Amino acid sequence: MRRAARPVETRLVRPTATIRVMSTSLAPLISFVPLAVLAAVAWKAVHPTPLDPSAGPVSVAEVSGAAGEDESVPPPAAPAVSDDVRAGYAELQMDSIFVKPAGPRGLEYTVEASALDGARVRLRGWMVRHLHDDPRIFLLNTQPMVLHMSEYGLADDLPPSAAHVILEDRPGWAPVWTPRPLEVCGVLELGPRQERDGRVSHVRLLADQVIDSGSGARADIVKPIGLQPARLKAAVLSKDVGADPASPSAPTFPSSTNPTK
Amino acid sequence: MKPTTALLFPALAGLAASVPSAALAAPSVTRLNPPSALFTFNDPNPPFIARFATGQKFDLQATVQADAGKVITGGQFYVDNNAVAGTVTVTPIGGDKFSLALRAYANTKPGVHTFSVVATQDDGTQASDEGNFEVVGFKPGGKKAKNIIYLIGDGMGIAHRTAARIVTGNVKQGKAESGLAIDSLPTTGILMTHSLNSIVTDSAPGAACYSTGNKSNNNQEGVFPDDTADKWDNPRVEHMGSYLARTQGKVLGIVTNADVEDATPASFAVHTQDRGAGTGICDMYFDEAVTKANLRVLMGGGRRWFLPKLIPGSGRVNSTTAGGADYTLPADLAAAWGVPVGAVDENRDLIADFVKAGFSYAPDATTLMSIPAAEDRILGLFHTGNMDIAMDKIAERRGDAAVGSVPTFPDQPMLDEMTDKALAALSKNRNGFVLMIEGASIDKQAHNMDTERWVLDTVEFDRAVGRCIEFMKSNPDTLVIVTADHECAGINIIGGSRITNADLVARSQEKGADGVEGVVNGAAGTSTDGQTRLRNNVVGIYEAAGFPQYDITTDGYPTTMDVDYKMIIGYAGNGDRYEDWLTNPLPNVAGNARDKAGDYFIAGQAAGGGNSTAVHTASDIPLSAGGRGSAAFTGVMDNTEVFFRAMQAAIGGAK
DSSP states (O other): OOOOOOOOGGOSSOOHHHHHHHIIIIIGTTTTTTTTHHHHHHHHHHOTTSSGGOOOSSSHHHHOOOHHHHHHHHHHHOOOOOOHHTTTTTTTTTTGGOOOOSSSSSOBOHHHHHHHSSEEEEEEEEESSOOOSTTTTTESSSSHHHHHHHHTTTTOOTTTTTTEEEOTTTEEEEOOOOOOOOOEEEEEEEEEEETTSSSSEEEEEEEHHHHETTTTTTOSSSSEGOHHHHHHTSSSSOOOOOOOOSTTTTSSSTTTTOOOO | OOOOOSSSSHHHHHHHHHHHHEEEEEEEEEEEEEHHHHHHHHOOSSOOOOOEEETTEEEEEEEEEEEEOOOOEEEEEEEEEEEESSOEEEEEEEEEEEEEEEEOOOOOOEEEEEEEEEEEEEEOOOOEEEEEEEEEEOOEEEEEEEHOOOOOOTTHHHOOOHHHHHHHTTTEEEEESOOGGGGGSSSEEEEEOBTTBBBBBHHHHHHHHHHSSOOTTTTOOOOOSSSSSSSSSBBBOOOOHHHHHHHOOOOEEEEEEEESSHHHHHTTOOOOOOTTHHHHHHHHHHIHHHHSEEEEEEEEEEEEGGGGGTTOOOOOOOOOTTTOOEEEEEEEEHHTOOOOOOOOOOTHHHHHHHHTOOOOOEEEEEHHHHSTTTTOOOOEOOSSSOOOOHHHHHHTTOOOOOOOOTTSOOOOOOOHHHHHHHHHOOOOOOOOTEEEEEEEEHHHOOEEEOHHHHHHHHHHHHHHHHHHHHHHHTTTTTEEEEEOOOSTEEEEEEESSSHOOOOOOOOOOHHTTTSSSGGEEETSOOOOTHHHHHHTTEEEEEGGGGOOOOOOOTTTSBOOSOOOTTTEEEEOOOOEEEEOOOOOOOTOOOSSSSSSSGGEEOOOOOOOOOOOOOEOOOEEEEEEEEEEEGGOOOOETTHHHHHHHHIIIIIIIII
16 A cells, blocks of 8 residues: 655644644643643633633533534634645545445445545545544545444444544544535545444545635644534443453443444 | 342351351352343342243353452352253453353243352352243144244334325325235234333344343343453353254344344344444354354345455454454353354455355345345345435436435345345245344434435335235245334324425525524524424424325335425434425435524434434334234233244244
8 A cells, every 4th residue: 555755844734823832831741741631731722612611601502512513613713725735635526436336345446546545635525423432533424424333333324435534643633523514635545444443444534634615724623522522422422231341351442333222 | 239149058058157257258149141130139020031932042141259369160050959061161251250151051841940050269158149030831733833024114113104104105084095014914012122221222132032032231132241341252042043943944034224234133143242243243144143043045235244354345353442343252152052163354255155155145136136036045235334225225216316325336126125035035945934124224214313214214114014915925824023123213293294395495495583594502693593484384283284195106105205285203302403394315414414504403302322313212112913823912012022922823833
């Protein structure tokens, strides 16, 4: 499998405000405090959320995770992504990743998709509303979709072309779920890989940036996942279905293939 | 669990009396399988939680908490105070706990039996406890049911059936011109659906009870709960398929329009505590069900589990993560049940294994229909995941827009077509068959509150019922049972639209009274207020509901679900959704991400699942039956009772 070196010069997604704060006042602590915690503290310093008591009354929608909340709480202002940046990524339609119709056995990558394996591409789609076991990952699909691991486990309707978007550098951080389409730029990676939730991904995008297609603004890194009720509500609730947490063979991270419904 | 009871045997009582005071924290039995009210609540009275057909195999298992740092070195199971022959395997499971198991036990004496376990710690102290189970015998007499057909409309409550009848039955002047195929079955019963650990079941124990006669925890298929994380070591209960293959030489068929690893199909052949363990579940179809249950027909989606990992679209995984799902069985289990131990092999070509075993493989409807009539083994895998929904398959056949994954899998069979091929293959066995046919997306689309899609999937399911009734008429030694595993979404028909479709379409594009597409709870200054446009003066109740009329074409499905004055559905187990009452152009779009232009938001009552999905309910469900032995399926009964009445028909016979 080919994989191009990541184009550092185009990695505009790094939360510049966060990095700036860290680089000046918090950098000495980096070796002692988990990066995600530092990042959360720094981010909250420059973007107080409705969950921050100092930010005033808590939004009902924010707490409840009700529909529309993500539109009601505009993400922090982010610069629009210029066309010049987009131009650095080849556009690939998600519908064009696999040959249609499928053959009698497995699927087959299109010539176009195969040629872009390892290259910088843009995919347009919708963030699937679910919480992946791996906090670096969200799923991008050709249409809006809700995925209830808690209902179906892996017997689902997720199309094979759904991409695993990997925000490799920022575990624990991700864009909030939004009903609006997204444009994701990054390095395309094709081929099977077993993910932490038991799913096998065949299409991955090592994301450099996530763009809100509506506003054209960068959409990534607005919240730690721990402060995203909309995503968390779609998560599997940890539930003992017979497993003994004290057992030495018990997993040390949540399994979403033990559905609770 | 109740406190440890007094020791059961005089010799042991004497031993306990000699235990020094330091051993007051004596080892104790914390779980005893099969489950019983006697063990858990010290209640010896009915209802008996675990019941088995005469000779049906099951595992005896106990979890014993040892004293700190101590080891349980052995144990003995007793039934009716008689030591059970066989090896008791003691397995440490962490936290000074030990699992004791005696596998593949069977009892042929009808009646209630008390059983107990005595476990011995390495310092000589012992723990014991008791439970009970019932063995159900069958009265001989009459003619036996040679073939048993279960049709399970997943999530199909009474209202799902009513809605499908209103769409297809031309209801007017208070009567349906034509009923559903289900309606023609002569016997009706009501089932209680609770699982072992909840009033609200999921599909795994909700379906497995029909195959095993027993309750299990949610997510579990063909097993009782234990105390280990291992998905495959739980105490087993023999499935109807393998029980009747072993005792009568019947063959087994499983047909679904879901992924074949999904809970309902797997609950008829697989033993696991994890309904999501797709790789191992599908391996077990081949490794165990083909040989032990004479599995001869397996059809549905889920091709991903049958493809080696390197083939794009494969879903096979190994066990390197918590989600890993291939398997190796404990040696004592494999030996006692006479099954392979399994293998960790993500590169297994399971399609090739089935073909080598004589199965004809069909990846699409055209191939399925071309399988020669003489073939008696069919593997049909028409999709990598769940098959597409009836509405979208029909649209493709009519030349309408292809949505969902239909463009990738455009040639998927309908459930009645799969049913015909299954019946043809299975009926070649002169000893008869057990066939489970599932209408899976009734549930899946009800979860998503996509009214038109679950209604048409119910119609698709009913057409499969019709094919089985035709078979039953020409093969009167056949028992047909149509039911569900649980109700889904708290569905009911609350009325009919008071306006034309054109008016509804117009209103679906207008905002509420404030002319703004709002958000919930006024978080940004505007609220959803489309109810003034899409509820008031739209939802007709009582006589204002009238009689919605649908035009059914030659393919058996309505020309459109968006008729004037259409049927209106409500959801009592609902998640958040926007509603405009119109057919959703795309499947599987979240209820709170569609239909927003009408600005009519309905807040969900069901927490979980992202607050955007409806949930199963604990409502009783209907059962309809016909054919040999069907007269017994009347009254209100526990869902496990269906197994025993079917076994009466198959083993004892029916007049």
